[in-house]
Structure formats: structure tokens, C-alpha cells
Amino acid sequence: MGVTAFLTDSTLCIGCKACEVACKEWNGVSEDGLDWSGFSYDNTGAVGHSTWRHVKFVENAPEPGFGGNAAELNSWSFSSDVCKHCENAGCLEACPTGAIVRTEFGGVFVQPDICNGCGYCVVSCPFGVVEKNPDDGRAFKCTFCYDRQKVGLKPACAKACPTESIKFGEIETLRADAQARVEELHQRGMDDANLYDPTETSVGGTHAMFIVRGDARAYNLPPKPEVPTIYLKKAWTSSAIGAALLLGGTLAAFLADRPRRRR
């Protein structure tokens, strides 16, 4: 398989969290305690160093007719979140050790034997995915199951998903599938179904797309994620002006002071 991607379809997700469990078991990710958040059935909160798949529970207004909901019950959307594996990845660009690399499958992979835990990727991710593990010292995130893909296997989460809400495959095929699925949902009356795949921003598209209902912002998906390298030109220009001011100012101050001292 060439360049691959995830397509996570929230209209098929049943919120079972099998992907979270499968991911943790396959990758040996540490447990992170059990705290009741009070945020619907989401007790995990967000993806992080110990959570590489995370099921979001978005409760919407009662909507009779869909999924056999009783009229007084909230309708639910579940969506399994994951590292977006950006086409222009902020973490990868920022990493000063070269620990973060792009794999032959198009994913973004943190090499654990190189990372020295500088933490610069953490502030460079526009999706807030990669995180430093304070106990271990290094940064961690979804590996896109690089080890499994290497031997031709699906990522653990996609394999464990009982409803095929998490689809895995060749990226262009999945993009076409996603469009077809959104159209199908529209025909079935889910007018608010849409594809989240920020190709129009500097991130340049992702290797993890999401079909969600309604505004993607309710799922903590940013409408305009930007790779931080777009700020480099402005910042280095400012740095050059600052350096010129420092050099010129110092030179001027000491030259102006010279005749007086020599007298």
C-alpha cells in the first residue's frame, strides 16, 4: 500500500472505545487513571502522550427519527480522534533532533530512540496532539501503527473498530469514499454531515479525515489550523531588524562617545 490515511466516520461510531483499548494494548501505552469528568461519557478528555485514540462524545439536541432515539433523549455523536498526520506537520518541522520523521506511508512518526524531550513539538502542533510524558521525558503521539503498516497490517484501532467507523486505506481512495459517504448521508436526510479535511490551510490536508455532523468545532476540530512555519518569515525579518538595530545602535553609541573620551 502506498500513502495511507484514516477516515473516521462519526455517523458509524457507537462510542465503544475499542479503538482506545486496542491502541493502548498494541502500542503498550501506559494507563492514565480513571477520573469521572462529567463530560458525557468522555472520561479521557483529549489525545495526549498516553492517549493516542480518543473517542469524543458530543451530545446534541433531541432528534427523533434518527437511530431510533426516544423523543426526550439527546442524540449523540461519537467521533474517534487521533493525530492528524498533517501534510505539512508543525511538529515535524519544529523537531530540532530529527526525531520526528515522515514515513513511507505518509504518517508522522516520533522515533523514541532519538527524541530528547525538548518539548518544541508540543507548542508547534496546531491540533494539540503531541505531548511530553513527564515521567518518561519524551514526546509521544499516534505512530500511525508504523510497525503494523510495515508488515502490511491495518493500524490496531482500525482493525478493532466493530462498525468500520475507522476506515484505513490508500489516501486518494479514502478521499473519494469520504465524498461519496457524505453525499449518501445527505440523501438520507443528514444534511449536516460534512467532511473535515483542512486542505485549504497551510497544513495542506491530513492523513486523518473525519466525517462529522454539524460544525466540526463542537468536536474541538479547528476551522483554520496553520502550520507554525508560516510565521517564520515575519519572525526572522524581525530578528534581522533587531540585530541591525543592536549592531547599529551599539556602533553609534560607542563612536559618539569616542571623541569626548580621547580629549
Added chain:
Amino acid sequence: MTASRLQLPVVDREQRLTEIRRQAEERGRVESRGIRPAGAPFPRASVETGYYGIPLLKRPAWTWEIPLYFFVGGAAGASAVVGAIANYTGADRRLVRDARWIAAAGSIISPALLISDLGRPERFYNMLRVFKPQSPMSVGVWTLLGFSGGSVAAAFAGSMRKRYGESLPIRVVENAGEAASLLFGLPFSNYTGVLIGATAIPAWNENAGELPMHFGMSGLAASVGLLELMGHRRSRALQMLGLGAAVFECWEEWKLESRKSSALQPLKHGPSGGIVRAGGFLSGPLPLALRAASILSGGNSAKLRKWAAISAIAGSLLTRIAWVHAGHVSAQDWREPLKVRE
């Protein structure tokens, strides 16, 4: 409450149970307000409230070493420039020597701070595997390496010359070290502004075009302040530099205050905004006023300059702490990356 603990019957509560039973028998239903669980009403996920208000971005993982490094590195970089220019223009030898020592001390403290902040300090040398122009941290590491080598060499050769007298090798090392510390000191004094400017944190990247200049001038103010505290309170060149840096910092503050953007909120409001303003006051208006007063009142000049120096150093340190703290606050605000504003 443990099940094993013996509970004595409470009359009121027993009566209420009887009442519920009576209502159920008579009317077929029982009306009650129900109970309100702790923490209710629970937040909901929506465009207006975000995903339960859980921050979208991650907070910086940096510890206290990093703002301190921003301060030390800025002061050291500017000191190298001041020392080299003072030397080239034939200024007071003691000034040149002291500026070099500040640069050399900073170039030893800086890597120590950076390495101790790493999650895996023993792997610090992995930074030297690659040079990535698109990563400000990679550029910064190599700049620091060149700066440290140059500054330490210049200071060391300078002290050797004093001890053993003039010789060609010592002169070559001293001059080359000084040139390197000037060359690398220029970007080293302000690259930390690029480092935090080119990130996903809204309060920082909104200021990507200002932070490097701001941090560079703050470093110069700290360098001048340190030299003045080391006794160079008669140097007119330092007075002018300190004045210039204070004016520039006033200008930066004015620009920050006059810009309107929701991403700037952590820099203007709440405790983080208070620290930013306090750092700004100590860096800009206060040393400016003290220096102006010291120029106007010739006699008391040295004492006022001392206070201007202390204010500028404290302001420079506080400014770095304030900006890092504001980044933490900014990362916690889910509204900004979601573009939700009331």
C-alpha cells in the same frame, strides 16, 4: 459512605419514605425535584461552548529554566556585541573585559539551563545530528554553539594574555573568538523571539513580527544594566544604549496596547496581563525616566543610573517570564483556535 457503617434511622427520612409510598399507592406516580449531582449542570459540547471547554492546544512543556534561559541568553548575546564594538572603537579596556565575561558566563549558563530542561538530558547531543533551517530551535542550538565557543575563547584568551603577556596564538584566538561571538551574538540576542513566535500558541504567533525585536532590545537593556552594576556608571555610550533600549521597549508596549485582537487577551487581561504590564513598566517607562533624570541632574547621576540598571534587569527577566506564562494561558483558551468569540 461505607456500607458497613451502622446507620441509625432518622425520623424525617423515614417519614419521607412512607410519604413516597403513600403517594405511589394513591396517585400511581410520585413527584419530586429529583437530585442534583455535584458539578451539575454539566457543560455541553457545541460550537458556542467548544468541546466541553477542553483546551484544544497543549500547554508548553517547558519548566522554569526556559524563561530564565531567554533572559540569560538575551543579555549574553547583547553583551558580546557591546564588548566587541567597544573593543573595535577603542573604548575602556575594563568595559570590554567585563562585557566579555558576561557573554562567557551566559554562554556557559545557557546550555546548562537548556539541557536541564530536556526530558532526556543525556541525549542533548541529538540536537547536533541535524541542522534544520525551518526549526528555530535547531537554528538556535547551532547559534548557541558558535556563540558559546567564540565567547569562551575570547574571554579565556583575554585572561591568558593578561597573565602571560602578548603572543600571536593568544591574539589569534582572542580576535577570532571575539568576531565569532559578535557574529553569533547578534542572532543569539533575539532568536528566542522567533522560537516562541513561530508556534501554534495564539498569543505568541500573533506577535511573531514583534517578539524578536522586543526580546533583543530587552537583552540589550539587561546587558547595559549588568555592566552598569559592575561599575561602568560613567560610560556615556552605555547610558545612550540604555536610553535607546528603554525608548524602544516603551514603543513595543504602546504597539501591544494599541493593537486589538482576541489572541492578545492573555497579554492584557487577568494575572498574566498584569505580569506582562509589570515587566513592561520596569523595562520601558521606569528606566527611561530614571535615565532622563540622571542626565538632567548631573550630580546624582550614578545613583539614579544604578536604579535604572536594576529596573531594566528586573524588567527584562520579568518580561520573559510574562511572555512564557501568557503562552500557557493562551494555550488553555479553546476559543481562539476554534475562532469562537462572543
